[in-house]
Amino acid sequence: MKLKFLLFTLLLSSFCFAQKATVSGLILDKEYDNEPLAFANVMLKGTSQGTSTDENGKYSLSVSAGNYTLVVGFLGYKTVEIPFTVKANEKKVINYTLETEGVMLEDIVLTATVTQESVKALLQEQQKSVEIKQSIGAEEISNKGISDVAAAVTKTTGITKQEGSGSIYVRGLGDRYNSTTMNGLPLPSNNPSRKNINLEIFSTDIVEYIGIDKTYNYKNYGDFAGANIDIVSKNYKGDGSLEVGTGMGANSNAVQQNKFFLQDGPSFLGFSNEPIPNDPLSGYNFSTSWDKQASTPVNSSFYIRGGDSYSFGDYSKISFFLNASFDNGYTYKEGVRRGSVNVQGLAIKNLNRKAYEYQTNSNAMANINYRINENHNIRINSMLINSATQKHEEFNGIIDANGSAQNGGGFIRRSTFDKTYLLVNQLLGDHKFGERTKFDWGLSYNTLTNVIPDRMQNTIVPFLYDDPSSRLVASDVNPSDNQRYYQEMTDDEIAGNFNLSYKFGKSENGDYKGKLIAGYSARYKEINFDATQINLAVTRSNFASQPTVDLNNLDGYFNQANLDANFFSLKTFRGDITNANALTPQNFNGQQIISAGFGAIEYQFTPKLYVIGAFRSEFIIQDIDYDTSLKQGKNKFDTMEYLPSLSAKYELNEKQNLKLAASKTYTLPQFKERAPFLYEEVGQSYFGNPFLYNSTDYNFDLKWEYFPKGGEVISLTGFGKYIQNPINEVTVASATNDISWVNSGEKAVGIGAELEIRKDIFSFEGSNDKKTNISSGLNVSYLHTNQDLDSEKVKKETNGLGVAFTNSNSRLTGASDLLVNADVSLNKSFSADQSLTATLSGAYFSDRIYALGVTGKGDLVDSDVIALDFILKFRLNKNLGFGLSAKNLTDPTIERKQNIQNVVVDSYKKGRNFSFSMKYSF
Incomplete structure (x- = not known):
């Protein structure tokens, strides 16, 4: 009976197979x-x-x-x-x-x-x-x-x-x-x-x-x-799908700590927003504790995403894609933090730092695409992001070599929660009218809120400044040594792009050799920045009777009883509760309007030569008004920019191209760079320069590219930049080594070359979907930059800002001479539904200047770094997959030096990150 059933099954299977x-x-x-x-x-x-x-x-x-x-x-x-x-x-x-639908000239904004x-x-x-x-x-x-x-x-x-x-x-x-x-x-x-x-x-x-x-x-x-x-x-097309994934991991530095410390207040998910207390100057009304809280440093992640599409009629189709994800991560850094390094190489601040960091990222996106017919398409894209960073830092050592804790024993604690909420809304469309005319457009409304709610900072010093073994007390040197800080920035922007193209020059074979493009784009931005800092100012006249502070119980000092005892008082930079404007925040408000029109001609001159000549003009308004601890006032400017550009491609043969690009552009200063607001970090402070103005840039590129076969490329690019009135970060000539931004000289020049190689090393295709491929990639970039530095120019343009540059010329800030990325990947398919992917990737960048030096002090320079990552992914079947990753395997020392004095001002290791992930597709 079993044999008959087996024969019947085989015959039925053969019959069914034969119908295919x-x-x-x-x-x-x-x-x-x-x-x-x-x-x-x-x-x-x-x-x-x-x-x-x-x-x-x-x-x-x-x-x-x-x-x-x-x-x-x-x-x-x-x-x-x-x-x-x-x-x-x-x-x-x-x-x-x-x-092709016309000329072989591609639209610059691609449809996904x-x-x-x-x-x-x-x-x-x-x-x-x-x-x-x-x-x-x-x-x-x-x-x-x-x-x-x-x-x-x-x-x-x-x-x-x-x-x-x-x-x-x-x-x-x-x-x-x-x-x-x-x-x-x-x-x-x-x-x-x-x-x-x-x-x-x-x-x-x-x-x-x-x-x-x-x-x-x-x-x-x-x-x-x-x-x-x-x-x-992502723009979803195809059959319906649903995928969920989760993962967990750890940072090697974080898990080695007996306890991982964070501040009181922020939540695990990163959606907290601690408000300023009611009547913060009338009494001690803070609800969160100064004392640190212990946490378990295990990284985790979760996502769910899916989509589907539906066709109706001959050409209409609607598709959607949804994604929601959450991930978090813990890191720990330890090293030195030095500040105000003088010409003799003495660091006025000389501290050891421990930094505990916790990051979260929540993301949700909805994408709907409606293809009305073969000529008209509408797309809606909305995205919500909530990103938060919680950082708890502790500093021990010399706070001021000429003052408090001058021989050590000083302690600074700073806990910062920084949260960003971003909502992006976009409506996009593309339309064809006949075979010649195409109209593309896009509208967006973005709203962003960035808050730093309830940043806490304490400064504790030896009672005898020169004796680190004496009892600890709250610092009375500066009213802001102990503080609570609240910051909020909002950025609302409306933007639109409109582009109309028309093909011309029809050839004998029916193709079009040319295209005319005309368009308009505009953006309107409003920024509002408010900051309130409540100082717990230690009473200097009462310093001799100040109580001893326990570093493990800061609430034992900062409380209502000690406020009543006049050991400290509550005030802002404007004054205490007796000043009616004391709680008026420091603020700056900005408005930026850019209105632009453009036109271009794309033309195929020969079967191998394609050229795009374009011209764009922009009218720019950037206004800012400010009321801060440094200055009160307004600063406005408007300008008209004329921006020609040229792109060309010559096909050497079917696998090789020679491409050229040349253009004129500009660089605007940013709002905070122009606002005279003092932002203080431990060991470094920044303030804006209201006299900043835009730079003018000239750009040139020449590229050869060779495509041996699908997925492979070899290319070499030479490029040059000429920048008039470049903007740089600079260390201001002052005792505190504050950093600001200036138009540092007349010009800057950069020339360089890039090499990219992506090649298959080994490829084998067997039977039953068994495949093996080993591929590698290498890209190398070399850059040489030079700019002139002119202290007198800066002084004249800024009404006397002191930036006596140490050098008369320099590299551009942020410019590494050499960048290298390399990777090798193994992709192996065991069957149609089972595969393994392994990738080893590495990166290197050479030294780069962080900020320019003045008055004989060296530039602040970030040292070179080598990083190495390994990723392994295994798909068990068509539904289930696993992943392993090991990142930052070299764990290099991240270091910043003041180069002439050869003093390390910042140093730490990030630790290695290991994770395991799993995903399931329905």
Whole structure:
């Protein structure tokens, strides 16, 4: 009986299998001499069944017998529909050669598609583009285990990240020279002293790819000299899916501490916002404790994401993508912190630092795409981010070599909770009117709130300043030595882009050789910054009777009883409760309006030569008014900028291009750089310069690129920058070594070269979907910069600000001479649903200047760093996957020196990070 049943089953299976048929073929690219077209989309119309061509242009679909329409398309190419009939067990072959919709000139702002997540598709896009561009997609981000956008962009040529922040340096040019957009629309900054938003707060879960334009694109705003980073959010297409994932990990430094300390108040999820107490000057009304709280330093993460799409009618389709995630992390740093280093090399402040940090990031995104028909498409994108950092720092040692704790024994504790809430709303559309005219547009409204609620700082010193063994008391040197600080910054921005293009010059074969583009973009930004600092000023006249302070029980001193006893008083910089304006916060308010029009001509002069000539003009208004402890007043300026640009591509052959780009741009100062507000850190203070003005930038690039095969590239780029009136961070000539920003000289020049190699080392394809591939990547960037420094120019332009530069010329601040990124990856498929990926990646950047030195003092220089990461991912089946990561394996010492005096002013190790993750797809 069992044998009969087995035979029946085999016969039934054979019958069912025989009813299946196969349709396969080869898709070619007419514009590239009928070369195979990789990653073209091949779908069966009216169904969810489809695939993409491989790197050799081949595709294959298994279908049942019947009548179908094959839909073949690719970004920038004419979509074709091919009706066909297939019989049971038949092997149908359908080949086709796709043509472009017009000229082979790509639009600069790309429309996201599923295939643009892969390395091969992005490299193919780079090859076809006239502009010099670079991208990193979701595939590469996943393989390298990258969790945030800041880390992702540093894997590309010529880009590094500033330690301790999400700010990036592009070819040695820092935050002020770069710009950040999402889907082509601007994003606000979450830090009042920064132009760009911290890229670390963007989880790579929401990214389809990140476009990096290191040459100027006329559709972007002209405040540019380094790069524009465009985060392209996921645009879901395909069948419905749902994926959940979780992970846990630890930092080697954090777990070695007997106790991990944080301040009282902030929550685990990072959504806290402790308000200023009612009547904070009338009594001791603070509800949170000064005493530190113990925590368990285990990192964790969780995400859920999914999407679906629905077709109706012949061409209409609606799709959506949803993502929600939360992750946190603990780190511990220990090292030296020195400040006010004089010409003789003596550090007035000489402290040992312990820093406990806890970070959270919550992210939610909803993306809806509605394809009305083949000519009209609307997209809505909304994203909510809540990012928080909690830092508890303790400093021990010499607070003032000429004053308090001059032989050691001093203690400073500073606990800071910094939270950013960002809401991004975007509406985008693209429309085609006939075969010649296309209209693209985008609108955005972004609102951001950054708060530092209830920052706590204590300064405790020996009662006898020169005797570290004497009893400890609260410092009476400065009213702000013990303080509570509350800060809030809001940034609201409305922006819009509108772009109309028209093709002309139709050739004999039906293609268009040229395109005219006209457009308009505008952005309106309002910034409001408020800060209130309540000083617990120790009473100097009562210093002799001050009670002893227990470092483990600061609440035992800072309380209502000691306030009543007049051991300390409550006041702001404006005064105590007797001053009606005492609680009026320090503030600055800014308004920025940019209105821009642009036009361009794209033309194919020969079968190999493509040129884009463009011109953009911008009218800029930047107003700021301020009322701070340093100054009260207003500062306004407006300017008109005229920005020509040129891009050209010459195809040496079907695999090699020569590209050129030249442009004029500008660099605006930021609001906090112009606001005379004093921001104090332990060992370093900053204040703004209201006399700052914009720089003018001239940019030139020449690039050769070679694409041996799909997924491989070898390129060499030479580039140059000429900057008039560059803005630099500078150490002001003062006893406290404060840092400000100035137009430091007449000009700065930067020249350099970049090399990128991405190559397969070994590739093998066996039977039953068994594949093995080993690939490697290397990118190297060398940069030489030089700028003249003119103290008299600065003094004249700033009404006497003292910046007696130590040197008459210097490198640009933030500029590393040498940047190197390298990686090697193993991708092995054991079956269609089981695979393993392992990636080892390393990075290096050489010394770079943090701030310029004055009055014989050396520059503050960040020392070189080598980092190494290892990522392992294993997909057990089509549903379940696991991951292991080990990051910062070299654990280098992060160090900042004052170079002439050769004094280390900041030093620590970040520790190694280890994590385990798991995901399940439904």
